[in-house]
Amino acid sequence: MQFGVFSVSDITTDPTNGRTPGEAERIQAIVTIGEKAEEVGLDVFALGEHHNPPFFSSSPTTTLAYIAARTSTLQLSTATTLITTNDPVKIAEDYAMLQHLAGGRVDLMMGRGNTGPVYPWFGQDIRNGLPLAVENYALLRRLWDEEVVDWQGQFRTPLQGFTSTPRPLDGVPPFVWHGSIRSPQIAEQAAYYGDGFFHNHIFWPAEHTARMVEFYRRRYEHHGHGSADQAIVGLGGQVFVRRNSQDAVREFRPYFDNAPVYGHGPSLEDFSRETPLTVGSPQQVIERTLGFREYVGDYQRQLFLIDHAGLPLKTVLEQLDVLGEEVVPVLRREFAALKPAHVPDAPTHASRVAARTAAPTPEEVTA
Amino acid sequence: MTTRTLAVVSAGLSTPSSTRLLADRLTAATVAALRERGDDATVEVVELRAHARDLADDLVTGFANESLRAAIDTVVGADGLIAVTPVFSASYSGLFKTFFDVLDKDSLTGTPVLLGATAGTARHSLVIEHAMRPLFAYLRAIPAPTGVFAASEDWAGAGGVDGELARRVDRAAGELADLVAGRPSVERPVDPFADVPSFEELLRGH
Numbered sequence: 001m002q003f004g005v006f007s008v009s010d011i012t013t014d015p016t017n018g019r020t021p022g023e024a025e026r027i028q029a030i031v032t033i034g035e036k037a038e039e040v041g042l043d044v045f046a047l048g049e050h051h052n053p054p055f056f057s058s059s060p061t062t063t064l065a066y067i068a069a070r071t072s073t074l075q076l077s078t079a080t081t082l083i084t085t086n087d088p089v090k091i092a093e094d095y096a097m098l099q100h101l102a103g104g105r106v107d108l109m110m111g112r113g114n115t116g117p118v119y120p121w122f123g124q125d126i127r128n129g130l131p132l133a134v135e136n137y138a139l140l141r142r143l144w145d146e147e148v149v150d151w152q153g154q155f156r157t158p159l160q161g162f163t164s165t166p167r168p169l170d171g172v173p174p175f176v177w178h179g180s181i182r183s184p185q186i187a188e189q190a191a192y193y194g195d196g197f198f199h200n201h202i203f204w205p206a207e208h209t210a211r212m213v214e215f216y217r218r219r220y221e222h223h224g225h226g227s228a229d230q231a232i233v234g235l236g237g238q239v240f241v242r243r244n245s246q247d248a249v250r251e252f253r254p255y256f257d258n259a260p261v262y263g264h265g266p267s268l269e270d271f272s273r274e275t276p277l278t279v280g281s282p283q284q285v286i287e288r289t290l291g292f293r294e295y296v297g298d299y300q301r302q303l304f305l306i307d308h309a310g311l312p313l314k315t316v317l318e319q320l321d322v323l324g325e326e327v328v329p330v331l332r333r334e335f336a337a338l339k340p341a342h343v344p345d346a347p348t349h350a351s352r353v354a355a356r357t358a359a360p361t362p363e364e365v366t367a
Numbered sequence: 368m369t370t371r372t373l374a375v376v377s378a379g380l381s382t383p384s385s386t387r388l389l390a391d392r393l394t395a396a397t398v399a400a401l402r403e404r405g406d407d408a409t410v411e412v413v414e415l416r417a418h419a420r421d422l423a424d425d426l427v428t429g430f431a432n433e434s435l436r437a438a439i440d441t442v443v444g445a446d447g448l449i450a451v452t453p454v455f456s457a458s459y460s461g462l463f464k465t466f467f468d469v470l471d472k473d474s475l476t477g478t479p480v481l482l483g484a485t486a487g488t489a490r491h492s493l494v495i496e497h498a499m500r501p502l503f504a505y506l507r508a509i510p511a512p513t514g515v516f517a518a519s520e521d522w523a524g525a526g527g528v529d530g531e532l533a534r535r536v537d538r539a540a541g542e543l544a545d546l547v548a549g550r551p552s553v554e555r556p557v558d559p560f561a562d563v564p565s566f567e568e569l570l571r572g573h
Contacts, residue, residue: 134569184563192566204430215560223566265427274432 001335002346003328004044005037005320006079006236006303009057012310015258020310023056027063029313030056034067036317038074040324046077046109046303051085051118054260061094068102075348076102079200079236079303080111080179083140084132085122087156091136092143092164099169104349109177109198109234110137112186124155130185131155137189144173172356175347177234177301180212187212191219196232196346201276201292202305203261209235209276210295217297230344234301235292238277241322245280251315252279259309282326289327290334298339300346302331370407371547373397374445378415378452378463385485387414389517390451392533393483396540397449397547404548411445413438415462422465431469443474447547448508450499451483454491458498459484467502476507479546481539482514489518511542 007030013020021029034045045067047060057063064076076098081091091108099106112133113119116126124132135153142149143164152158168174177196180186181204190197197216199209213233220231240255242248249268256268256279271277278288289302304323307316345351375394379386390412398408415422421435431439442448452463482499484491495514503510513535521532 130569138570182559184560185569188563188566188569192570203428211560215563262428266424266432270424270432271428274430 001299001332001339002043002075002301003323003331004042004046004075004077004301004303005033005306005323006044006046006048006077007033007057007307008048008079008305009050009055010260010308011054011056012260012308014310014312015254026056029316030063030307031067031070032313033307033316033320034074034076035070036320038071040320042074042320042324042328044075044077044301044303046079048079049082050115051121052115061098064106065098065101068098068105071105073105075105075107077106077177078108079198080109080113082113082118083110083136084112084129085119085124086136088136088140089143089156089159089162089164092140093166095174096144096164096166096168099174099349100166104169104172104353106349107175107177107196107347109179109196111179112183128155130183133186134189137193141193144168169349170353172349172352174349175352177232182208182212184212184215187216188219191216191225191231192223194220194223194225196234196300198234198236198301199296200236202236202238203275205274206276206292206295213296213299226344227342229297229340230342232344232346233296233299234303234346235296235299236303236305237289237292238275238305239285239289239319239323239327240279240306241282241285241319241327243281243322245284248279248281255309255311263309282322282330285327286330286334289331293335293338298335298343300344368405368407369548370409371401371446372444373408373410373447373449373547374442375410375412375449376415376442376451376463376466377412378460378466379485380416380453380460380462384453385517385519385522386451386453386483388522389483389485389515389536390449392536393449393451393481393515393540396536397447397481397543400537400540400544401548404544406544406548411441413441413466415466418466419462422462422469425469426465435469439470439474443470443478445478446550447543448475448478448480449483449543450480450503451485452499454484454486454494457491458494459502464502467506470506472506474506475503477550478508479543479550480508480510481543482510483516483539484514485517487519489516489520492516492518509546511539511546513539513542515539 011026037045049060051058060078112129119126149162177198178186178190179198201209217228217231221228240248240252278285306319375390377387377390401408418435421432425431452459480503482495484494515535
């Protein structure tokens with residue numbers, strides 16, 4: 001099982017001292033967080049994509065390529081890549097390029113984006129969100145899987161004899177996850193292609209997560225990619241951890257109370273009960289996280305949100321230390337002991353190259 | 368004998384509140400009217416005051432907590448609804464509106480509703496027509512033709528309730544009972560996973 005962190009790249013005032021980091025500071029901080037994630041033994045770093053303040057991450061492949069150059073084992077991913085407003089041709093090119101530079105340590109997560117005004121900035125309309133996700137991804141697949149593409153669709157100019165460059169590393173495109181909070185159509189899309197499904201599993205009650213994952217697993221089996229429990233599932237999660245549970249609650253409360261998404265609403269205690277948020281000791285985080293398996297089954301990737309709401313870099317790095325030293329090693333051991341042998345690990349470039357070598361090519365099947 | 372479920376939403380804030388008092392009158396009259404039509408009724412009352420913080424939390428977080436979820440399930444699963452609000456600044460109260468704001472917009476489609484409002488003065492008596500009816504029209508609920516408005520003076524008649532108010536209560540209750548008794552129970556809430564198109568359908572044309 002893979003463990004990592006994901007960032008939404010918000011620039012938020014620290015409510016304890018009123019200080020707002022500048023873009024330059026926050027961009028350097030995200031690089032430091034990525035490097036630290038590898039240093040403490042985590043597997044994955046995923047970065048969001050936004051095109052409006054207060055977020056800085058408009059160009060994830062640039063950032064991820066830079067982090068790739070400063071790391072050696074870390075898997076780089078996104079949370080999420082906007083499949084609706086990005087040109088699929090540019091996604092195919094950018095992520096193949098990143099894949100080459102990072103030596104294959106790249107996958108990506110597709111998301112639609114729910115900020116209406118962003119769509120027209122890129123010539124689109126949020127009311128077409130779902131059809132855009134369907135058409136753009138279908139084109140992206142062809143651009144990666146086929147050398148020369150002739151294509152015509154509803155949302156972009158046609159392509160005649162187009163070859164997306166560079167070609168995917170070793171002829172194997174990056175693995176794709178599809179992220180959605182509550183659109184079963186996106187879970188269906190992930191299942192249809194045999195791709196991964198990621199539920200952000202933060203800010204909302206876990207029953208939404210459980211239903212979406214259950215639906216995705218059922219449809220994965222229906223589309224013939226394997227049994228339901230072999231589908232590739234990733235979850236988010238939100239934690240704040242200190243050795244002593246009371247210290248964690250005391251320190252995190254002002255950030256919680258003023259957080260952009262849920263602040264000025266429910267108490268930290270209510271929100272911790274209603275959603276997967278866990279604020280407490282390493283042992284509490286371990287127990288809660290192991291509990292996720294009870295409603296989504298054995299899964300492949302766990303990402304934690306630890307750097308939002310104005311938390312200073314120093315605190316975020318301390319969070320990574322505790323996750324790396326005390327939380328993740330136990331989770332690795334416990335999850336591995338529970339996982340049946342027929343449930344696959346999260347795909348990596350190496351495993352996908354090996355799988356392709358083992359599988360017969362289409363010509364061999366028809367011969 | 369069919370047993371119908373009636374949900375009562377009262378947005379009164381004081382205890383006792385004239386809004387709850389009117390809701391109770393409407394409820395008792397509706398239960399009696401359903402009995403006359405051969406139906407039994409169970410009643411569940413949702414006092415919005417108890418969910419004031421839950422509703423504010425829902426606005427902020429985008430989801431209903433456990434306590435509010437139970438109230439919402441009660442209302443959207445009912446065969447008929449009695450909705451009563453005090454008049455605040457010439458309209459329904461913000462608390463009343465917030466409850467209907469956080470419902471799924473399709474969740475009351477086809478539900479018969481009896482509308483009630485209370486105020487300190489009869490000069491607000493058209494609030495049911497100019498504020499409440501458009502709200503329930505948007506929700507595609509089916510409001511009974513008679514809405515019941517009660518001002519302070521309506522409570523001052525013999526026996527505590529003015530004869531004219533009692534007649535309006537009975538007429539409205541009869542209308543709601545006709546709407547409820549005349550229709551099959553609908554299963555709600557609609558399952559969003561029930562009719563997801565297959566991806567072959569979603570891909571058609573691409």
